[in-house]
């Protein structure tokens with residue numbers, strides 16, 4: 001059990017735990033931000049989410065004016081959401097307690113692209129350090145590792161969340177659309193696939209904003225983008241997906257002073 005103050009840097013914490021021989025965080029390597037922000041949207045990547053390794057979250061409840069500790073279940077984690085996200089501004093996360101496994105083998109590899117990169121079957125376990133290196137390489141190739149010299153990586157990460165559809169809605173998607181079954185019978189598909197197949201092009205420019213040439217879900221600032229440039233680009237991508245597939249993409253990023 002490891003308790004970490006919310007102001008710590010997420011990826012430095014992940015690297016530190018891997019160095020010390022603790023498994024569970026490796027696939028979430030390279031996600032920018034703080035430890036305290038990580039439970040808010042239940043960060044996740046390459047087949048795993050932080051909710052799998054959180055034991056409890058200690059908060060300051062601004063409404064009650066008291067500390068409140070949430071067990072994992074009480075955090076109400078779902079895909080890119082939690083009780084904290086559903087009650088914006090109410091809970092200030094003070095620290096997060098993780099329950100990790102001591103050992104050098106990773107969590108089972110759940111993500112095809114990562115398994116292919118590592119040259120192993122899905123559900124295999126490999127060295128945690130190997131998973132970290134592979135994830136960092138894959139993220140860099142997609143422009144998902146911030147590089148101050150490369151505008152193509154100046155994004156807010158994935159702009160839209162992957163839509164979760166009813167089984168009937170998912171059945172209407174083209175055959176080759178990605179489909180990940182959920183425990184409640186619904187089906188998650190890929191926002192990136194929908195955008196690319198609706199005609200959103202990598203490298204496409206809109207004033208100072210653009211679609212990364214590395215990854216269609218990353219809307220980038222080419223140096224002089226305004227918030228409106230980014231929002232207009234997002235609106236047009238969302239419209240294209242709606243017209244082609246009838247699916248309304250929901251943003252993952254938060255907006256301040258502007259709406260989609």
Ligand SMILES: Cc1cc2nc3c(=O)[nH]c(=O)nc-3n(C[C@H](O)[C@H](O)[C@H](O)COP(=O)(O)OP(=O)(O)OC[C@H]3O[C@@H](n4cnc5c(N)ncnc54)[C@H](O)[C@@H]3O)c2cc1C
Pocket residue numbers: 006031032033034035036037038040041042043044045091092093094143144145146155156157158254
């Ligand atoms: C290039 C890039 C790649 C990304 N890749 C991923 C990815 O693979 N997977 C993924 O899930 N996310 C990803 N993200 C999103 C982002 O990294 C996460 O949402 C991260 O948790 C944000 O951390 P932050 O410290 O920057 O929080 P902020 O963006 O500053 O805050 C996010 C929200 O959390 C709240 N918050 C922050 N700290 C606290 C606290 N201590 N108590 C209460 N509320 C708090 C803020 O008020 C805000 O509502 C990516 C972002 C970028 C830019």
